[in-house]
Amino acid sequence: MRRDRTFLASTPFTRSDYASIVQTTYPGAHDGDYRSRVKALVAQAEASWPACPRFSYTEQEHGNWSLVSQILILLQDRYSCAPFLHGRELLQLSLDTIPQLDDVSARMESITGFMLAPVGGLLDKGEFLAMLAQKVMRCTPYIRHPSYPFFTPEPDIIHELRGHAPMFLHPEFVEMSVRIGRAAGRAVETGDQKMLDLIGLFYWYTVEYGLVKQDGEVKIFGAGNNGGIQDLLRSIDPTIEHRPFSLDAVRDLSIDYDAPQDLFFVAESFEQVLDYADQLVTAAHA
């Protein structure tokens, strides 16, 4: 059953050009035609807000999706954790064409009530996390630059649908997201920047780039490493550092949103991640 989106009308669309990538060597940052295409898709989404429009993608964009998808599927089969693969199975995303955000959202809504809504770029951390409490994840509708489809420093539709979406088919993961969202909303309300930063670090090193032990093996849990070939390979590369996950282990770290990750955290289990989320929620409301 579809959710009514009118409650989103009071939330700004928040169109952002994600200016920090202009400082990077990412080819998509400096290609004028590509930036215009990104802007056009974002403008379409903004004009339809809070509804989600049907996006019309080019043959090249579908080809980009297909190339990355075929490689990712094989790597995920071998390296991703069981809850992710189960969610992927339920979603059945096309290998050949970019799915419509709205169709994927409809599938999720019918199973866990979670909703996808478009966004124009990177949102403020508090705003993005707090929307999870309403069972909403904001997703970019555009796709990474075709010259190097193996890595993107900015979130794109591959990251959102191939990386994030499968986990939102799990009721426990959705419940954790809601609770984290409430804790973030509370931190924003009370001006507790330290708590908001800690929630952001928890999210980054679990939901975005986490690894998790499963039957004695380290498996991929995060959306960044599940949804990007280079990030996936780096996260299982034995020359790249792994550390055991805990809140204290990430508390004082900083995040470089643009660069490939040099450090990954391994949770003992999915349950351990849920326990740490509960600790954060309790601390935010203390």
Ligand SMILES: [Fe+2]
């Ligand atoms: Fe993400």
